[in-house]
Amino acid sequence: MTNQPAGKVRVRYAPSPTGHLHIGNARTAIFNYLFARHHGGEFIIRIEDTDVKRNVAGGEESQLTYLKWLGVDWDESVDRHGDVGPYRQTERLHIYDEFTKVLLDRGLAYRCYATEEELEAEREEQLARGETPAYSGKYRDITPEHEAQLVAEGRIPAIRFRVPEGRTYTFNDMVKGEITFRSEDFGDFVIVKRDGIPTYNYAVAVDDHHMRISHVLRGEDHITNTPRQLMIYEALGWEPPVFGHMTLIVNESRKKLSKRDESIVQFIEQYDGLGYLPEALFNFIALLGWSPEGEEEIFTREQLIEIFKAERLSKSPAVFDTAKLNWINQHYLKSVSPERLLELCLPHLKKAGRIAEQPDEREMAWAAALVTLLREHLRYGAEIVPLSELFVRERIEVDDEAREVLADPQVPTVLDAFARQIEAAGEEGFTVEGMKALIKAVQTETGAKGKGLFMPIRVALTGQMHGPDLNGTIWLLGRDRVLARLRETAASLG
RNA sequence: GGCCCGUUGGUCAAGCGGUUAAGACACCUCCCUUUCACGGAGGUAACGGGGGGUUCGAUUCCCCCACGGGUCACCA
Numbered sequence: 037m038t039n040q041p042a043g044k045v046r047v048r049y050a051p052s053p054t055g056h057l058h059i060g061n062a063r064t065a066i067f068n069y070l071f072a073r074h075h076g077g078e079f080i081i082r083i084e085d086t087d088v089k090r091n092v093a094g095g096e097e098s099q100l101t102y103l104k105w106l107g108v109d110w111d112e113s114v115d116r117h118g119d120v121g122p123y124r125q126t127e128r129l130h131i132y133d134e135f136t137k138v139l140l141d142r143g144l145a146y147r148c149y150a151t152e153e154e155l156e157a158e159r160e161e162q163l164a165r166g167e168t169p170a171y172s173g174k175y176r177d178i179t180p181e182h183e184a185q186l187v188a189e190g191r192i193p194a195i196r197f198r199v200p201e202g203r204t205y206t207f208n209d210m211v212k213g214e215i216t217f218r219s220e221d222f223g224d225f226v227i228v229k230r231d232g233i234p235t236y237n238y239a240v241a242v243d244d245h246h247m248r249i250s251h252v253l254r255g256e257d258h259i260t261n262t263p264r265q266l267m268i269y270e271a272l273g274w275e276p277p278v279f280g281h282m283t284l285i286v287n288e289s290r291k292k293l294s295k296r297d298e299s300i301v302q303f304i305e306q307y308d309g310l311g312y313l314p315e316a317l318f319n320f321i322a323l324l325g326w327s328p329e330g331e332e333e334i335f336t337r338e339q340l341i342e343i344f345k346a347e348r349l350s351k352s353p354a355v356f357d358t359a360k361l362n363w364i365n366q367h368y369l370k371s372v373s374p375e376r377l378l379e380l381c382l383p384h385l386k387k388a389g390r391i392a393e394q395p396d397e398r399e400m401a402w403a404a405a406l407v408t409l410l411r412e413h414l415r416y417g418a419e420i421v422p423l424s425e426l427f428v429r430e431r432i433e434v435d436d437e438a439r440e441v442l443a444d445p446q447v448p449t450v451l452d453a454f455a456r457q458i459e460a461a462g463e464e465g466f467t468v469e470g471m472k473a474l475i476k477a478v479q480t481e482t483g484a485k486g487k488g489l490f491m492p493i494r495v496a497l498t499g500q501m502h503g504p505d506l507n508g509t510i511w512l513l514g515r516d517r518v519l520a521r522l523r524e525t526a527a528s529l530g
Numbered sequence: 531g532g533c534c535c536g537u538u539g540g541u542c543a544a545g546c547g548g549u550u551a552a553g554a555c556a557c558c559u560c561c562c563u564u565u566c567a568c569g570g571a572g573g574u575a576a577c578g579g580g581g582g583g584u585u586c587g588a589u590u591c592c593c594c595c596a597c598g599g600g601u602c603a604c605c606a
Contacts (some may be wrong), residue, residue: 050606051606052606053603054606065606084606086605086606087605087606090603090605148604150604152604155603155604159603163531166531167531167532168531168532168533168602169602169603170532170602186565194604195531195604196604209535212534212535212536215534215535216534217534218533219534220533221532221533221534221602222533222602223602225603225604226603226604227603227604229604230604231604233604235603235604235605235606236605237606239606240606255536255600256535256536256599256600257532257600257601257606258601258606259535259600259601260533260534260600260601260602261601261606272548281535283535283599283600284599284600285537286599288541290598290599291598291599292599292600323542323543323554324542325542327542327543327544328535329544330553331544331552331553331554332553332554333542333554333555350542350543351535351536351537352535352536352537353536353598353599353600354541354542354543355541355542356541357542357555357556359556360541360542360554360555360556360557361555362555363554363555363556364555371570389545398590409546410567411567411568412566412567412568413566413567413568466539475564475565476564479564484567485564487564487565488566489564489565490564490565490566491565491566493565494543494565495568500566501565501566502566502567503565503566503567504566504567505565505566505567506565506566507565509566
């Protein structure tokens with residue numbers, strides 16, 4: 037296609053260490069990763085920590101940890117240096133300084149002495165007049181005398197880029213196609229803050245060029261940043277990379293996922309905590325705003341690398357569909373070993389108090405049996421808790437459809453017969469394997485069979501018509517509880 | 531509000547001028563299962579945001595409108 041990379045593909049994921057790995061950022065990372073690997077290119081991670089105040093301790097590490105968890109690996113970053121480091125922006129200050137001097141010397145940037153109050157007042161005025169707030173250019177062309185005076189006053193300047201007038205900036209976006217902006221729409225923007233640290237748009241342009249980035253694949257929210265970066269490239273005489281802006285992931289109300297939005301689990305770490313599989317999450321995220329050519333939806337990481345084509349990135353936003361994620365996860369869960377499945381569930385069973393923090397052998401056996409029994413029902417690890425609730429609940433609640441089952445006049449007879457069978461079999465006869473024979477005996481005695489036989493028992497024991505395999509359910513419930521529930525239900529039916 | 535982007539079933543989404551407009555999730559039905567689930571087979575569901583063009587013919591191309599979103603920081 038038109039954007040076929042000419043040289044070596046080199047892409048980057050550039051997180052700010054302001055928190056944990058967000059689902060949206062993970063997607064950006066994954067698509068960059070897939071793009072790089074598909075083209076046999078390089079994938080690098082650069083830490084954009086220029087907003088020193090917002091950096092959080094452990095943020096960077098958490099990002100990298102969960103990227104690894106997802107199965108994303110990189111060629112260069114803070115832990116693996118290539119020849120274009122350092123990989124943290126705050127460690128690259130000397131590099132930006134060099135170009136700031138050039139820009140200043142050539143008059144392409146200038147010192148702006150505006151105070152925050154001045155700027156604020158300016159904004160208010162513009163807003164009051166119904167204008168779009170933009171820097172007025174107040175200090176754009178001040179006289180040397182004026183400047184000397186401001187310096188004498190002790191004012192510390194920020195450095196602004198002088199936006200050219202009457203220009204048009206067009207780029208061919210990998211996903212959106214041609215996009216054009218006019219320079220009038222941009223005020224002179226700050227490239228170096230008063231504290232001497234570059235702003236995002238400036239640092240990104242310098243770094244992407246110096247790190248020889250060939251393609252910049254990022255979220256749609258960066259579209260309006262692109263012309264600013266283009267201006268920097270032009271001012272410094274650099275060839276810009278190819279840009280591609282992916283649509284955002286939105287919530288059910290079609291709004292950009294906000295970190296505070298509680299309707300959706302947003303951080304990769306949380307999915308790990310809930311007992312989701314990294315390979316399932318990777319698969320699901322890759323399908324968010326991108327689609328493969330065929331009809332298949334389940335892919336390993338290697339397959340995705342093979343088939344990933346940036347041209348198939350979607351143009352319209354994708355709603356995050358937890359139901360689909362659950363389906364994919366459940367699918368992956370089916371092929372996981374019993375050990376891994378148990379591992380996924382154990383923390384949740386402990387947290388919910390189903391088993392002790394240091395479970396003994398008997399509890400472990402119970403947990404293993406529970407997980408095996410619920411295997412087909414589980415969509416993610418934490419679901420073991422609600423799904424196993426019926427095994428520990430003191431009182432059962434019969435739902436409406438199940439109540440109809442109990443209305444059958446033969447039910448008390450069946451329940452009574454089953455209770456007697458269990459008692460007659462004794463403790464040692466109460467096994468998963470033995471259950472079949474006991475139920476068979478009830479059939480012989482009462483003549484009930486099929487649904488008429490199983491449903492009354494299931495409902496009496498669980499209150500529901502749906503649930504895991506009955507034999508296993510009965511065993512997990514335990515003899516005492518089973519007898520009690522059988523009696524209780526029979527009695528309630530009079 | 532200015533600028534930018536988007537608009538196919540509840541959700542994801544294929545298609546790139548002529549199709550009965552794929553497929554997946556969810557939902558429903560049936561089969562399998564002496565129960566349940568898994569699995570399998572079907573089904574309901576979009577008249578393509580609206581209006582103009584272009585064309586023999588538009589979901590596919592162009593324009594306008596509406597709606598939705600993004601962005602307008604010394605945050606990234």
